[in-house]
Structure formats: C-alpha cells, structure tokens
Amino acid sequence: MTTHRTEYAPAVTKALAGLDLDTKVRLLSGQDMWTLPAVPGIGLRSLVMSDGPIGVRGRKWGGGDPSVALPSPTALAATWDPELARRAGHLLAQEARHKGVHVLLAPTVNLHRSPLGGRHFECYAEDPLLTGAIGAGYVRGVQEGGVGATVKHFVGNDAETDRLTVDNRIAPRPLRELYLAPFEYIVKDARPWGIMTAYNQVNGTTMTEHRSLVNEVLRGEWGFDGCNVSDWTAARDTVRALRGGLDVAMPGPRTVFGAPLGAAVRAGEVAESEVDDAVRRVLLLAARTGCLEGVPPAVDPADVPQGIDGRALAREIARRAFVLLRNEPGWDRAGDGARRALPIDAAAVRKVAVIGAAARDARVLGGGSATVFPEWIVSPLEGLRAALPDDVEVTFEIGADPRTRVPHARAGFSLRARYLASDGQLLAETPQFDGQVLTVGDLPDGVTRQNLDAVELTGSFTPQRTGSHTLAVSGTGDLRLTVDGAVLFDERCVPEGGDPFEAFMNPVERRVTTQLTAGEEVAVTLRFVPLDLGLGDGTYAMGFALGHSEPRCDPDAEIEEAVRAAAAADVAIVVVATTEEVESEGFDRTDLRLPGRQDELVTRVAAANPHTVVVVNSGSPVELPWRHQVPAVLLSWFAGQEAGAALADVLLGTHEPGGRLPTTWPARLTDAPVTCVTPTNGQLAYSEGLFIGYRAWQRPGTPAPAFPFGHGLGYTDWAYESLDATPDAVRVRLRNTGKRPGREVVQIYLAPRQDRAGEAVERPARWLAGFAVVEAGPDEAAEVEIPLPDHAFEVWDEATARRRRINGVYTVEAAHSVDDRRLTTEITAS
Known part of the structure; x- marks a missing residue:
C-alpha cells in the first residue's frame, strides 16, 4: 500500500496549524548533525538522516555499529541492471530501519564529466540515461522499504575542486540534456521524497538559492513534491535560501534557518506563508516515513521487503559488476594455446602467486560521505585461499605498496574503544573494526561532551612476521601508545594549519x-585525550587512529621478491589499486596513473610469468600502460565487504563477470575530452557543451580510448541474430553461442542520419537510447524488447526554452559496446 501526497494533506494541514512561528523555523533547521527536532504536541517524532550510498552508517560515525558495505556506485552502474539497483535499495532500507534512520542521503547522480573527478566512485556514469535508470531503481528500492531517498547533488557537482564556491557555467542545452537529465528521469520515474542541493553555483547562483532550477524546473516542470535538503553547511543566506526553494538547512544547531529565519519573518523580509510552504514539505516527509502520528506511512509495513541477506547481495552485486576488460590466451592446460586466461582452472594449477598491497588490504569503499564500517572485509587473498583446493599453494608478496600513510591497524588486531571519565570511570565500550576511532555528530550512549575525558583504543595484536613493525598514531590531542607494557609514543599532537576539517x-x-x-x-593501548570536540559551528567530531605495517624490505627488494614468486607459480594474480590519497571526496585527481610503482610491478611480473592476471581495484578510470602485456585485466571497482569472495567466484569461473563499463577509460589522460576541473577566477566553464564521455570520443580525429563505454567481456560469446525497430521500440534477438550460461547487456544507440529540412542541429554521432540485460544457456536464444523514449529524439531548444523533437531518418544500432555495434537498421521519426 502506497499513500500519496493528497491523502496526507489534511494531516499535514492540521499539524501545521498546531505550530507557532518559532517551532516552524526550528523544523527547517537540523537540531544536530543528522536529525530534525521532534514536536510531541503535534505527534511529530524526530526525523533521522544518514549517509549512504553503499550502506547506512546511522547517527554514529564509527565501528561500534557495523553496516553492510555494498560495492561502490560505479560498480552498481556497471551491472547496467536497474532491478539489481532496486534490490540494493531494499537492503539499504532494511539497514536503515534497523538503525532508526528515516531518510538516506543517496544516491549521487552527478555525471562523470572528466575522469579527474575525485568523487566519481560515488556517482554512476558518464551517460545521463544509464545514470537515471540505475538511480531510479535504487530510489524505488529504498522507498519501497519505507525509507526516504535524497537524490544528490542538485546540480552540477561534477568535480571537487573549490566545490563550496565554484560557479559552474553551463549552457542551457547541456544543462538540460546532460546534467539535469538524470534528476529529471528519477523524479518522474521513481518519485523521490528528497533532493539535496549542492554547494556549487550554476550560472552565477548558488544551488541552495537557485529559484529557477529548484522552484521552476524541479518543482514546477517535473512535479517534484518532496523535501529539499541542503548539502551540509551549504546554505548561506536566510532569505535567498528560503525563496530559492530550500526546505531544510543542515546540519544544526546553528544554520541560516531556525532563529535567523524567525527574525527575518518578524522583520518583514519574508512572509510566514513562505515558511509554511517549506514546513508542509517537511511534515509530508515525516508522514511518508512514519514520523507523524495519526497517519499511516507511505509504505504499509506488511509490504516492506524483509530478511534480505546483506552478505549474499553484496557478493552478487560485486561479481555482476566486475568488468573483464581483456581476456586473451594465458594459462593453457592442454598446451594448444587456445584457452583464455580466465577463468582459471583450479584443477590445473598447483601454485598461485597473489601480489600487491591491495590483495591483502583491499580498498572496498571510497572515502568521505561514502564511508561505512562493515563488520568484516573479505580481501582478495582471503577469498582465493578459501576458494582454492587445499592442495593448491597460495603465496603472497606485497610487491609495491602505493600507500603514503600507514594503513589502519586491522589484520592480527583485536580492538575495542573505551570511553573514560576524568576519574577513570568507564562510560561506554564499543568494538572496533580497525584502528580508526571516528565519530561525527554523536557519541556512544552514556557519553557526553561534558563527561568524556579520554578514549582508549585497546586490545591485542598477534604479528604474522618477525621483525621491525611500524606503528603510526594520528589525531589532534594527547596520544600515548603502549605496546607490551612499553610506552612507545607520548606526545601532544596539534594540527599543521588553520583548517579544522582538514586537521580532522x-x-x-x-x-x-x-x-x-x-x-x-x-x-x-593507544590513549587519546582530545584537545577539542568539534569542527566549529557547533558540529561535534572526534577522531584518532592507530596504524600498522609489517616489517618491510626496501622497495626494490619487494618488487624482486614478487617477481621471483610469480616466476615460480602457475598463475600470478596482481591486484593494483588507487589509494585514499589520490581518489576520495574533497579533492580531484591530478593524473590517472596508478600511485607508487604499481605499473612497474605489473610489467616485471608479466615478464616473469605469461599467465598473469591483473585486478584493478579503483573507483574510476586509471591508465593501464601495460594492458597489452598481460592476458587478462579485470576491473573490480571498490567491491564492498565481500570483495575477495566475489573475486574468487569470478576468477575461478563459478560465476561470470557481468559488468560493462559505465564510463570510457582513456589510454592516457591527455586523450580525454575534458581534463580541466580547476576554476579560473572562481568559474569553471563547461565549454565542451554536449561532448563529454563517449559523445566526445565518437568525434572524428579523437584518439581511441583504451576501453570504450559499454565494454565488458564474459565467459561466453553472443551472436546478434535480428533487429527490428520502430520509433517506439526495438526488438533484438540474440543467441549464446558459447559452452556455458551467460549474461549480455544489449545496448541500443541512435545515430542521426538525416534531419528534416530546416531542423539541422549539432548532435553527437550517436547516443544511448535504451538497454536491457538478457541471460541464456549454451545455444539458447533470447529476445528482448527495448522501448525508445520520446526524449531520445529531442533536443533542448535554447530559443524557445523547450524540448523540440527532431524528426528524420535515424540508424538504430544494437551493440555490445558503443564501439562494437552488431546490427543496424533505419527508422524514420515523424
């Protein structure tokens, strides 16, 4: 049962009538980092928000309340499967209900405008249709679970450099056809209950004050009826924000709404009726999520999906997201040279060399807002050791560690955090997933700012190797590290510089x-006495960390050891990765190279063993200069907590890698169509217009990418047998011509061949118009019908400020990727 807005109108009107001005403005401002205030007098409970998008962190930012960690959004988009995204949403809603969360601050549907975007792992794709379809599936799943989704960041938050202030100058046509398009798709298809407006400006107006895009486009043209929440600290002006369509300013307690908004009403700067409009939308959100007494929630609890196995779903999404970029002959049991490198035949190998720091310490999620704390992580090394037969020897060498910071203590450690009062009284104790103690906006139950004196990260460590171990401490405050009864560090640590957020x-x-x-x-034991318990502006935060790395030889020797291990093995599996220092929230990338000496490592290992498989553990594109030197390259993205188990499934062939690239991978950064993400005089010109991603790569004279949009190999082959098309729909018949079951993503592109006279307009050579996933067994045929939406034939007419249909002759292409088009036919749009 789903309850619609009109059914809530009487209850919302009644609740609004019971509020005075001060209570109204308080409802439009966070009471703390993650919540809105309760108003018992009208039956309103406190509404709780939490970050996603790969899990639900809840109000407590730390390992004391573990979360399921799904693969990254780029991985989810690589499945090209909105129904799988919907199932992910069901799981996240289940997690949210368990943690008392009513609104999930996800999904992120900004586009991959440039491969340098540092937060692209948290976005989906370079294409607006793929982004919109995956995002809509995600939103439907979350809200079918009775939890609100907040689609973000509206709009133009496509890079991180100066994101708080940058003015992105976007012409009307690309703004409509590219950057607004995913939001429009999701609003119309999935009816989200929330939108988050971004920090940045668009064409001179900050998004929290953008009346034109919020009130006129989002609410007016598209019919969005939900709540508009600011990105955290993005709201800057009381009157302009309210009139620009902002409903809630986060986080609290001090924002531009609350008391300043009440004062603005009393001074006659805004009308109380304008405040009432925003309060109605907050009350509607509360009603939909079950936080307003006397009305049923939008989803009947009996209809909410229950009992979802998070571990199993995380593993399924990961293996269906893995993109097999390359798979040439490699390991050959029969000796005829015909067998491809993957899948590995476990019965034909006796020794496997696993190489790379990320093989043991997998990077399974991005940083910043996407951080959650899973109960466990299955690394590639652990996954392979568990899956291979006992008589197969698995060796490990670090090879080349790309990290510049000591990783958080994890392997071999058993840790807990003890929160202590000044007299030594134990206030709370929480288990620790790793050596990082971090909380933002809330403290464990029983702990307050007033009674907390110190936190002890304590437990035991059992080394795996004898020698000189490196331990690292970090945090702003007094830190004392004791190991086996000896004090190894005891100093006051203060930040270098004046930015409290960066120091934190x-x-x-x-x-x-x-x-x-x-x-x-x-x-x-690492004892921490914080110097401060905040980030300024009333925002509570506390964090410190213990890091650990095993005894190391010099870098040259580590590579030599890896080469020797590879030469002695039947198969070498090298896991290369980006690090938090080069790919995370808050900054953009400066290049696309793998950090450290990882490229050298792959080249040396490949020369020592022709049966080398490389696994790329990154959230977005990296250069792969050695890609033709190895028989197999598998992209794992940030694969979530079950990364290693899913990787073993795919490498050993119990499951097929199901992913297709949601964004183009350039051979070199200099080949990419957009390489500037740094503003000039505060402005960033989107001068490329419509030509981002594959739209730009399809232009004549553009260097070929390393791997095109939509590319991905499986463990079987497909023959495209027939294509029939009308301006309304496409029907494709294809056959699995291989020897094992498989999955194919049928991609439909439209290529304009001839416009009607007088309607010529610049357009890309082709664009994605639809897609569908098919599955079939050996020698089985599958048939799929894919609708062609009206907007596939439309452009935004800047002269009339309306969509305009471009009639004429189009080539319809059924494709395996944008560069691998299997069948074509023509249609005439009229």
Missing part, C-alpha cells in the same frame, strides 16, 4: 617502530 579528516601521522615476534601476542 587528514591529521598528521607520527610513526614509531618496535621489534615483534611472529605468533607472540602483545597488548596494545
């Missing part, structure tokens, strides 16, 4: 070393 998220690291013996457990 990236504190200076101090390192010490200690001699430890393999197998001998030692006690470890």
Whole structure:
C-alpha cells in the first residue's frame, strides 16, 4: 500500500496549524548533525538522516555499529541492471530501519564529466540515461522499504575542486540534456521524497538559492513534491535560501534557518506563508516515513521487503559488476594455446602467486560521505585461499605498496574503544573494526561532551612476521601508545594549519617502530585525550587512529621478491589499486596513473610469468600502460565487504563477470575530452557543451580510448541474430553461442542520419537510447524488447526554452559496446 501526497494533506494541514512561528523555523533547521527536532504536541517524532550510498552508517560515525558495505556506485552502474539497483535499495532500507534512520542521503547522480573527478566512485556514469535508470531503481528500492531517498547533488557537482564556491557555467542545452537529465528521469520515474542541493553555483547562483532550477524546473516542470535538503553547511543566506526553494538547512544547531529565519519573518523580509510552504514539505516527509502520528506511512509495513541477506547481495552485486576488460590466451592446460586466461582452472594449477598491497588490504569503499564500517572485509587473498583446493599453494608478496600513510591497524588486531571519565570511570565500550576511532555528530550512549575525558583504543595484536613493525598514531590531542607494557609514543599532537576539517579528516601521522615476534601476542593501548570536540559551528567530531605495517624490505627488494614468486607459480594474480590519497571526496585527481610503482610491478611480473592476471581495484578510470602485456585485466571497482569472495567466484569461473563499463577509460589522460576541473577566477566553464564521455570520443580525429563505454567481456560469446525497430521500440534477438550460461547487456544507440529540412542541429554521432540485460544457456536464444523514449529524439531548444523533437531518418544500432555495434537498421521519426 502506497499513500500519496493528497491523502496526507489534511494531516499535514492540521499539524501545521498546531505550530507557532518559532517551532516552524526550528523544523527547517537540523537540531544536530543528522536529525530534525521532534514536536510531541503535534505527534511529530524526530526525523533521522544518514549517509549512504553503499550502506547506512546511522547517527554514529564509527565501528561500534557495523553496516553492510555494498560495492561502490560505479560498480552498481556497471551491472547496467536497474532491478539489481532496486534490490540494493531494499537492503539499504532494511539497514536503515534497523538503525532508526528515516531518510538516506543517496544516491549521487552527478555525471562523470572528466575522469579527474575525485568523487566519481560515488556517482554512476558518464551517460545521463544509464545514470537515471540505475538511480531510479535504487530510489524505488529504498522507498519501497519505507525509507526516504535524497537524490544528490542538485546540480552540477561534477568535480571537487573549490566545490563550496565554484560557479559552474553551463549552457542551457547541456544543462538540460546532460546534467539535469538524470534528476529529471528519477523524479518522474521513481518519485523521490528528497533532493539535496549542492554547494556549487550554476550560472552565477548558488544551488541552495537557485529559484529557477529548484522552484521552476524541479518543482514546477517535473512535479517534484518532496523535501529539499541542503548539502551540509551549504546554505548561506536566510532569505535567498528560503525563496530559492530550500526546505531544510543542515546540519544544526546553528544554520541560516531556525532563529535567523524567525527574525527575518518578524522583520518583514519574508512572509510566514513562505515558511509554511517549506514546513508542509517537511511534515509530508515525516508522514511518508512514519514520523507523524495519526497517519499511516507511505509504505504499509506488511509490504516492506524483509530478511534480505546483506552478505549474499553484496557478493552478487560485486561479481555482476566486475568488468573483464581483456581476456586473451594465458594459462593453457592442454598446451594448444587456445584457452583464455580466465577463468582459471583450479584443477590445473598447483601454485598461485597473489601480489600487491591491495590483495591483502583491499580498498572496498571510497572515502568521505561514502564511508561505512562493515563488520568484516573479505580481501582478495582471503577469498582465493578459501576458494582454492587445499592442495593448491597460495603465496603472497606485497610487491609495491602505493600507500603514503600507514594503513589502519586491522589484520592480527583485536580492538575495542573505551570511553573514560576524568576519574577513570568507564562510560561506554564499543568494538572496533580497525584502528580508526571516528565519530561525527554523536557519541556512544552514556557519553557526553561534558563527561568524556579520554578514549582508549585497546586490545591485542598477534604479528604474522618477525621483525621491525611500524606503528603510526594520528589525531589532534594527547596520544600515548603502549605496546607490551612499553610506552612507545607520548606526545601532544596539534594540527599543521588553520583548517579544522582538514586537521580532522587528514591529521598528521607520527610513526614509531618496535621489534615483534611472529605468533607472540602483545597488548596494545593507544590513549587519546582530545584537545577539542568539534569542527566549529557547533558540529561535534572526534577522531584518532592507530596504524600498522609489517616489517618491510626496501622497495626494490619487494618488487624482486614478487617477481621471483610469480616466476615460480602457475598463475600470478596482481591486484593494483588507487589509494585514499589520490581518489576520495574533497579533492580531484591530478593524473590517472596508478600511485607508487604499481605499473612497474605489473610489467616485471608479466615478464616473469605469461599467465598473469591483473585486478584493478579503483573507483574510476586509471591508465593501464601495460594492458597489452598481460592476458587478462579485470576491473573490480571498490567491491564492498565481500570483495575477495566475489573475486574468487569470478576468477575461478563459478560465476561470470557481468559488468560493462559505465564510463570510457582513456589510454592516457591527455586523450580525454575534458581534463580541466580547476576554476579560473572562481568559474569553471563547461565549454565542451554536449561532448563529454563517449559523445566526445565518437568525434572524428579523437584518439581511441583504451576501453570504450559499454565494454565488458564474459565467459561466453553472443551472436546478434535480428533487429527490428520502430520509433517506439526495438526488438533484438540474440543467441549464446558459447559452452556455458551467460549474461549480455544489449545496448541500443541512435545515430542521426538525416534531419528534416530546416531542423539541422549539432548532435553527437550517436547516443544511448535504451538497454536491457538478457541471460541464456549454451545455444539458447533470447529476445528482448527495448522501448525508445520520446526524449531520445529531442533536443533542448535554447530559443524557445523547450524540448523540440527532431524528426528524420535515424540508424538504430544494437551493440555490445558503443564501439562494437552488431546490427543496424533505419527508422524514420515523424
């Protein structure tokens, strides 16, 4: 049962009538980091928000309340499967209900305008249709679980450099056809209950004050009836924000709404009726999520999906997202040279060399707002060791560690955080997933700013190797590290620079070393006395960390050891990765190279063993200069908590890698059509217009990418047998010509061949008009019908400020990727 807005109108009107001005304006301002205030007098409970998009962190930012960690949004988009995105939404709604969360701050549907965008792992794709379809599936799933989704960041938050202030100058046509298009698709298809407006400006107006785009386009043209929430600290002006369509300014308690808004009403700067409009939308959100007494929630609890196995779904999404970029002959049991490198035949190998820091310490999620704390992580090394037969020897060498910071203590550690009062009284104790203690906006139950004196990260560590171990401490405050009864570090650590947020998220690291013996457990305690418990402006935050790295030889020797291990193995599996230092929220990338000496490592290992498989653990494109030197390259993205288990499934062939690229991978950064993400005098010109992603790569004279949009190999082959098309729909018949079951993503592109006289307009050579997933067994045929939406034939007419249909002759292409078009036919749009 779904309740619509009109059914809530009487209850919302009644609740609004019971509020005075001060209570109204308080409802439009966060009461803390994640919640809106309760008003018991009208039956309104406190509404709780939480970050996504790969999990639900809840109000507490730390490992004391674990979350399921699904693969990254780029991975979800790589499945090209909106129904799978919907199932992911069901799981996240289940997690949210468990944590008392009513609104999930996701999905992120900004576009991959440039491969340098540092937060692209949290977005879906370079194409607006693919982004919109996956985002709509996600939103439907979350809201079918009775939890509100907040689509973000509206609009133009396509890079991180100066994101708080940048003025993105976007012409009307690309703004409509590219950047607004995913939001429009999701609003019309999935009816989200929330939208988050971005920090940035668009064409001179900050998005929290953008009356034209929020009130006229989002609400007026598209019919969005939900709540508009600011990005955290994005609201800057009381009157302009309210009149620009903003409903809620987050976080609290001090924002431009609340008391300043009440004062603006009393001064006659805004009318109380304008406040009432925003309050109605907040009350509607509360009603939909079950936070307003006397009305049923939008989704009947009996209809909410229940009992979803998060671990199984995380594993399924990961393997269906893995993109097999290359798969040439490699390991050959029969000796005829015909067998492709993947899948690996476990019965034909006796020794497997696993190489790379990310093989043992997998990067399974991005940083910043996308951070959650899973109960466990299955690394590639663990996954392969568990899946391979006992008689197969699996060796590990680090090869080339790309990290510049010591990783958080995890393997071999058993840790908990103890929150202490000044007299030593234990206030709370929480388990720790790793060596990072971090909380933003809330403290464990029983702990307050007033009674907290110190936090102890304490437990035990059992080394796996004998030698000199490196331990690192970081945080702003007094830090004392004790190992096996000896104090190794005891100093006050203060930030370098005046930015409290940077000091909190990236504190200076101090390192010490200690001699430890393999197998001998030692006690470890890091005591932290914070200098401050906030980030300014009333925002509570506290964090510190213990890092650990095993005994290391010099970098040259580590590569040599990896080469020797590879030469002695039947198969070498090298896992390369980006790090949080080069790909995360808050900054853009400066290049697309793998950090450290990882490229050199792959080249050396490939020369030592022709049966080398490379797994690329990144959230967005990286250069792969060695891609033709190895038989197999598999892209795993940030694969979530079950990364290693899913990787073993795919490498050993129990499941097929199902992913297709949602964004083009350039051979070199200099080949990419958009490489500037740095504003000039505060402005960033989107001068490329419509030509981003594959739309630009299809232009004559453009260098070929390393791997095109839509590319991805499976473990079987497909023959496209027939294509029939009308201006309304396309029907494709194809056959699995291989020897095992498979999955294919049928992609439909439209290519304008001839416009009617007088209607000529610049357009890309082709664009994605539809897609569908098909599955079939060996020698089985499958047939799929894919609708062609009206907007596939339309452009935004800047002269009339309306969509305009371009009639004429179009080539319809059924494709495996944008560069691998299998069948074509023509239609005439009229």
